[in-house]
Amino acid sequence: MTSADPWQTGEVAGPKKAAVITKPAMVQAFIGRARHPVLLIGHRAATIDIGAKKLVDYLLDLARVHQIPVIATGHVNKALRERGYTCAVILPAVEAGQRIADPSWGVTEGKGSCDLAIIAGLPYPMAWTLLSGLKHAAPHTKTISLDNTYQPNATWSFANISLKDWQESLEAISADAGTGGSADV
Amino acid sequence: MPLLTEKKIALTIKELDAGFGRIRDLSVSIGKLSTRDWAEPEGPTPYPSLATLRAWDRKLLSKYQPFYMPFCDLCCLCTYGKCDLTGTKKGACGISMPAQQARTVLLAACIGAATHTSHARELVTYAVRRSGRDCEINPGGNAIGVEAPVIRLVCGEKPKILADLETVLDYCESQITSLLAVTHTGQEGDPLDFESKVLHAGMIDQVGMEVADLAQISALGYPKADPDAPLAAIGMGTVETSKPVILVIGHNVPPSVAIIDYLARESLSDQVEVTGICCTSIDASRYSPRAKIIGPMSWQLRYIRSGIPDVIVVDEQCVRTDAFSEAATVGTPFIATSDKNCMGLPDRTNDPADAIVADLTTGRQKGVLILDPEKAGEVAVRVACTVMPARRKASTAISPETIRELASDCTQCRLCQRACPNDLAIPQGMKAAGDGDLSLLSALYEACVGCARCEQACTQKIPVHSLIVAAAAEKIKNEKFVIRTGRGAIQDIEIRNVGGPIVLGEIPGVVGFVGCSNFANGGKEVAEMSVEFAKRRYIVCTSGCAAMSIGMYRDEEGRTPYEQFPGSFTAGGIVNVGSCVANAHIAGATIKIASIFARRNLRGNYAEIADYVHNRVGAVGVAWGAMSQKAAAIASGFWRLGIPVVVGPHGTKYRRMLLGRADHDADWYVHDQRTGEDVYAGPAPEHLFVAAETKEEAMVLVAKLCMRPNDTTRGRAMKLTHYIDLYQRHNGSIPDDIPRYIRSTADIPVTLKGEISRILSQSDWKERPIPDPTLLGEHERPAVPEER
Numbered sequence: 001m002t003s004a005d006p007w008q009t010g011e012v013a014g015p016k017k018a019a020v021i022t023k024p025a026m027v028q029a030f031i032g033r034a035r036h037p038v039l040l041i042g043h044r045a046a047t048i049d050i051g052a053k054k055l056v057d058y059l060l061d062l063a064r065v066h067q068i069p070v071i072a073t074g075h076v077n078k079a080l081r082e083r084g085y086t087c088a089v090i091l092p093a094v095e096a097g098q099r100i101a102d103p104s105w106g107v108t109e110g111k112g113s114c115d116l117a118i119i120a121g122l123p124y125p126m127a128w129t130l131l132s133g134l135k136h137a138a139p140h141t142k143t144i145s146l147d148n149t150y151q152p153n154a155t156w157s158f159a160n161i162s163l164k165d166w167q168e169s170l171e172a173i174s175a176d177a178g179t180g181g182s183a184d185v
Numbered sequence: 186m187p188l189l190t191e192k193k194i195a196l197t198i199k200e201l202d203a204g205f206g207r208i209r210d211l212s213v214s215i216g217k218l219s220t221r222d223w224a225e226p227e228g229p230t231p232y233p234s235l236a237t238l239r240a241w242d243r244k245l246l247s248k249y250q251p252f253y254m255p256f257c258d259l260c261c262l263c264t265y266g267k268c269d270l271t272g273t274k275k276g277a278c279g280i281s282m283p284a285q286q287a288r289t290v291l292l293a294a295c296i297g298a299a300t301h302t303s304h305a306r307e308l309v310t311y312a313v314r315r316s317g318r319d320c321e322i323n324p325g326g327n328a329i330g331v332e333a334p335v336i337r338l339v340c341g342e343k344p345k346i347l348a349d350l351e352t353v354l355d356y357c358e359s360q361i362t363s364l365l366a367v368t369h370t371g372q373e374g375d376p377l378d379f380e381s382k383v384l385h386a387g388m389i390d391q392v393g394m395e396v397a398d399l400a401q402i403s404a405l406g407y408p409k410a411d412p413d414a415p416l417a418a419i420g421m422g423t424v425e426t427s428k429p430v431i432l433v434i435g436h437n438v439p440p441s442v443a444i445i446d447y448l449a450r451e452s453l454s455d456q457v458e459v460t461g462i463c464c465t466s467i468d469a470s471r472y473s474p475r476a477k478i479i480g481p482m483s484w485q486l487r488y489i490r491s492g493i494p495d496v497i498v499v500d501e502q503c504v505r506t507d508a509f510s511e512a513a514t515v516g517t518p519f520i521a522t523s524d525k526n527c528m529g530l531p532d533r534t535n536d537p538a539d540a541i542v543a544d545l546t547t548g549r550q551k552g553v554l555i556l557d558p559e560k561a562g563e564v565a566v567r568v569a570c571t572v573m574p575a576r577r578k579a580s581t582a583i584s585p586e587t588i589r590e591l592a593s594d595c596t597q598c599r600l601c602q603r604a605c606p607n608d609l610a611i612p613q614g615m616k617a618a619g620d621g622d623l624s625l626l627s628a629l630y631e632a633c634v635g636c637a638r639c640e641q642a643c644t645q646k647i648p649v650h651s652l653i654v655a656a657a658a659e660k661i662k663n664e665k666f667v668i669r670t671g672r673g674a675i676q677d678i679e680i681r682n683v684g685g686p687i688v689l690g691e692i693p694g695v696v697g698f699v700g701c702s703n704f705a706n707g708g709k710e711v712a713e714m715s716v717e718f719a720k721r722r723y724i725v726c727t728s729g730c731a732a733m734s735i736g737m738y739r740d741e742e743g744r745t746p747y748e749q750f751p752g753s754f755t756a757g758g759i760v761n762v763g764s765c766v767a768n769a770h771i772a773g774a775t776i777k778i779a780s781i782f783a784r785r786n787l788r789g790n791y792a793e794i795a796d797y798v799h800n801r802v803g804a805v806g807v808a809w810g811a812m813s814q815k816a817a818a819i820a821s822g823f824w825r826l827g828i829p830v831v832v833g834p835h836g837t838k839y840r841r842m843l844l845g846r847a848d849h850d851a852d853w854y855v856h857d858q859r860t861g862e863d864v865y866a867g868p869a870p871e872h873l874f875v876a877a878e879t880k881e882e883a884m885v886l887v888a889k890l891c892m893r894p895n896d897t898t899r900g901r902a903m904k905l906t907h908y909i910d911l912y913q914r915h916n917g918s919i920p921d922d923i924p925r926y927i928r929s930t931a932d933i934p935v936t937l938k939g940e941i942s943r944i945l946s947q948s949d950w951k952e953r954p955i956p957d958p959t960l961l962g963e964h965e966r967p968a969v970p971e972e973r
Contacts, residue, residue: 013257014269075881126876129256
């Protein structure tokens, strides 16, 4: 199944909808262009199986390879610590959204405002509303949804894709393939 | 400005010598409350209008700024539109996206406040008819001195009899009309002014709710502030199907009362089962603990489709709008009883009961509208008793073989899952059921909220929801629990006993679980959270569907929380105040702390009391599920008192949060009334409205949001102990905001002294004073009385 309709069929947003990520290189390019990206990991990332690993494993690989600071929401931080990742900023998702939308806030103190927020592992409706908040209130921030369901309020989102396609994409994105943004996007 | 002055008439005749005789000392009041024997001086804001408390609201909204999460990019409210408001675009009327979102929140709050107030008007009218206009307002006899804390605070009135409540409702109705007018095109442009009016709607909602519950407690003899209110049965498994079964659904109790009264008159009370869903059932159980509660709103479809009810009676609010067609499908006679919820049925109000009974029992009519509760009560009982024997011979149960056959039609298109608000893995359940394994389908039952959107989506016309329920037949048989019936208000003596420990922080907090728990496992999570906080010696209050959810849970010894914990307003208590409208007693308890414990004047003195509650009373509301507009209004009422509310992940669909910025030190200064200095008090409470993603995150937030600037060192240490313990348990680390909450080393929990001292030494932490805190400006502050 590959569809760029909202995963939950009633969650229709409006005129401005996410562009579909058609190949992993696009995400690598967006990350490469970003000066101050952040990766927001929701609690579901610790429970979703993708192949032999959990979603959180792919996301931590991504954070480590691309050196992206992590915001842990829900109670996912425990899963991060179990994997040896101890430097996440712990915030409720909506609080993270409010801060990202503030151009004077940076996830790393003293750095500039967040220009790219990558989001995965939140409950679908919560990600939907959070991304809507950022779409409208954070013109300085692009957003990427890395869940395997289409999020219309993101700047870029996967379509509704199969587990297999998702796994391949996450593996490619989190592979140490350089962050030069050379992909044709 | 008192809005009612113009319509009040007060006539006093000392002595009149007339042709028909002599009259002395005659006093007549129309539309006016008598407050002559109330010595308390009137505060600055009796009967506040839309902008009276704007300054207070702005103080709150400057600390807790809206973060909008639009549910739609468009405005579709007028014929200029649709208008695209994406980003910084404006609509044809000039409205911005933030203002449009605040406007929508106001609309929701108005709907909620109107619903409670309209309900209150009906209850007062009913109570007056039943008990007379002079019926005394009596929420708790001698145990209650402050009978109506919200009305005293907002209106500056001290109601004594039912007729007094009519005047209060006049005020509520005028305010709601004005608030609704604010949402008209071109009526308001600033998001914060919309938000101020949201808070106003919430405050009016609390008044309406208090009126409603005072009227029904006084006229119907409900438990009166009784911590030991009786236990009632709850759960589908408690229904004795060998008897005729009546189902009542909704919120407005008069038809249920009429059913119970008719059964008593006819000596049928032990021969007919009165069962209910939603708050009507909570209130029916307050009237007669013999009445049984089936469960929250999400039980409607499964119970109607079970065919167990022999007649269904609906009143208003939270009734599935397809309840009649669902009832007709299983051949259950149906009676609507509210002019707000006529459901397209023929009005039989003025027909003889015999004729209506005959038409319903023979199937000539499948449903009727009867706008007379007593007649509806009689008809319901007689119909149930007549149709029951034949109905028991038929069965609507779906056999395991039929489940397998129907499930095998599933094409695995996943449209059911995409329609499910909780994204439940229905296709996997259907696939397994098609192969003869019902376990996955049965497992979905506990997470299912019973909306049946899955069935609407199914291209194969599979009755998905019914199959889930059928697969869980054994679980449903075992739904046998108890709930403590709603006790109503909190006694003055209880407030005296806990007022000090709450204000000083030695009871770590008051947590109110309110509203529905309508999302996957929401009911179970509400029960687990309430038990967690009761064990930690917080005071747990609850009402409505949340109170039901708490009862539908057992510990390892088979006890429900109502059997494990006392019903008193004390540390470690689980206090069920009653139905939705009884929420006013939770707000009322915080107000009464200011009055009874701190001796603050309530009378028309809103900002001072809200400032007191916000800075000193560690109370937090939790509304966990996806909910109606009433919940929006209830939350708004708590916000204006400065009480934070935590919602579940679906709560983000309210479109905006009210969030503090702990990292902005300047936001957290309060005025210290002892020293006259403005001092940093830390982000306490940090948010006014925040969505939690998980139960675990919610518990951490609740513990944190119970902190207040006024906490003593002992109290702060205790609150920090709970916050840090929950945080460590669920996040695996010590919270990094600890230095913001430590005022002096005496605040540090003893068991964590070493670790926290190390954290403090590595930060730029400095000891600071504990203020006597207020947010009010110099001219707004009271002369502070001694606290007892």
